[in-house]
Amino acid sequence: KQEVTQIPAALSVPEGENLVLNCSFTDSAIYNLQWFRQDPGKGLTSLLLIQSSQREQTSGRLNASLDKSSGRSTLYIAASQPGDSATYLCAVEETSGSRLTFGEGTQLTVNP
Amino acid sequence: GAGVSQSPSNKVTEKGKDVELRCDPISGHTALYWYRQSLGQGLEFLIYFQGNSAPDKSGLPSDRFSAERTGGSVSTLTIQRTQQEDSAVYLCASSLFSEQYFGPGTRLTVT
Numbered sequence: 001k002q003e004v005t006q007i008p009a010a011l012s013v014p015e016g017e018n019l020v021l022n023c024s025f026t027d028s029a030i031y032n033l034q035w036f037r038q039d040p041g042k043g044l045t046s047l048l049l050i051q052s053s054q055r056e057q058t059s060g061r062l063n064a065s066l067d068k069s070s071g072r073s074t075l076y077i078a079a080s081q082p083g084d085s086a087t088y089l090c091a092v093e094e095t096s097g098s099r100l101t102f103g104e105g106t107q108l109t110v111n112p
Numbered sequence: 113g114a115g116v117s118q119s120p121s122n123k124v125t126e127k128g129k130d131v132e133l134r135c136d137p138i139s140g141h142t143a144l145y146w147y148r149q150s151l152g153q154g155l156e157f158l159i160y161f162q163g164n165s166a167p168d169k170s171g172l173p174s175d176r177f178s179a180e181r182t183g184g185s186v187s188t189l190t191i192q193r194t195q196q197e198d199s200a201v202y203l204c205a206s207s208l209f210s211e212q213y214f215g216p217g218t219r220l221t222v223t
Contacts, residue, residue, distance in 0.1 A: 032210055043116075043203060044214040051210075089155065096210055097143050097162055099171065102155040 002027045004092055006103035013080055014111050021075040021106045023090035028071050031096050035064050035075050036089040038105070044089065048075070080110045114138065116215035118204050124221045125194055133189045133218045137206030144187050145212060146179060150200035158202075161187065194222045 003026045013019055023033070032051045036044040048057045048064040050073070056065040063076040073090060087107045091100035117136045125131050137144050146158040157171040161181045172178075176195075181187040191198055199222045205212040 034211065036214075041219075043216040044205075046211060046213065049211045091155075093210060097207065099145065099157040099160055099168070100147075100155075100212060101157070104154045 002030075002092060002094060002101045004090060004101050004103035006088075006090060006106050008106060009104065010107040010109075012109040012111065015080060015082060017080050017110075018076070018078050019080055019108075021077070021088050021090075021108070023073040023075070023103055025071045025073075025092050025101075027094070028068050030068065030092045030094055031098070032093050033064075033066055033073050034091050034093070034100065035062075035073075036091065038087045038089060040086075047088075077108075080108075082110050082112050084108060084110050116204055116206050116213055118202075118215040118218050120218060121216065122219045122221075124223060127196060127222055128193055130190065130192045131194055131220065133191075133202050133220070135187045135189070135204030135206075135215060137185065137187070137204070138208075138213055139185075141206035141208050141213075142184070143207045143212075144181055145205040145207075146187070146189050147203045147205065148200045149203060149217070153200075155203070158189070191220075194220075196222050198222050 007022045034049045035047045050066040061078040066073045087105045089105045091102045119134045144161045149155045159179045160168040176192045179189045201217040203217045205214045
C-alpha cells in the first residue's frame with residue numbers, strides 16, 4: 001500500500017527566505033506526483049504536476065523535483081512571501097487516471 | 113472557464129439523517145473523484161468515476177455511503193444514517209487526463 005509522508009509538518013519562516021518542503025513515498029512505481037496548495041477553509045489548488053519520466057517542473061518562484069527511484073520529491077519556494085502561507089500537500093498517482101494518495105501536508109507560515 | 117463546483121458549501125445535519133452532496137465537474141472532464149478530509153485522517157479517496165466504466169468504490173468506508181454520476185457529468189454523494197464520525201470536508205475533483213482539479217468542498221457537520 002502506497003504511503004506518502006511530508007516533512008516538516010509545520011514551518012514558520014521570515015519573509016524573503018528560500019525554503020524546501022519534502023515529500024517521500026514508499027512505492028516508487030508511480031505515474032506522476034502533484035503538489036497542491038490549500039488555504040484555510042478552501043479546496044485544493046494544483047501547483048505543479050511532475051510526470052514519472054520528468055525530473056523537475058518550475059512555475060514562477062516554485063520548483064518541484066522528483067527522484068522516483070528513491071521515492072522523494074521536494075518543493076522549493078524562492079523568496080517566500082506572506083501570501084505563500086498555506087498548507088502544501090503532495091500526492092502521488094500510481095496509474096494514469098487513478099486515485100491520488102496524499103501526504104499529511106506541511107503548514108507554512110511566512111511572517112512579514 | 114468554470115471550475116469544479118460543489119453544493120452545499122456547508123451542511124449541518126442531525127445524527128441518523130441522510131444527506132446528499134453535489135459535484136459539478138469541469139465541462140468535458142471524463143473522470144470524477146470524491147475524497148474526504150477529516151482531522152487526524154488527512155485526505156482519503158472515496159470513489160472514482162471514469163467515463164462509462166464501472167466506478168471504483170474501493171474507498172467507501174461503509175455501505176451507508178453511495179455515489180452516482182448521471183449523464184457522465186454531475187455526481188451526487190449520498191450518506192445514509194449519518195454518524196458523528198462522518199463529519200468532514202468532502203472534496204470533489206475532475207480530470208481529463210491526469211491532473212486533478214478540485215472543488216471548494218462541502219463541510220459536513222453531524223450533530
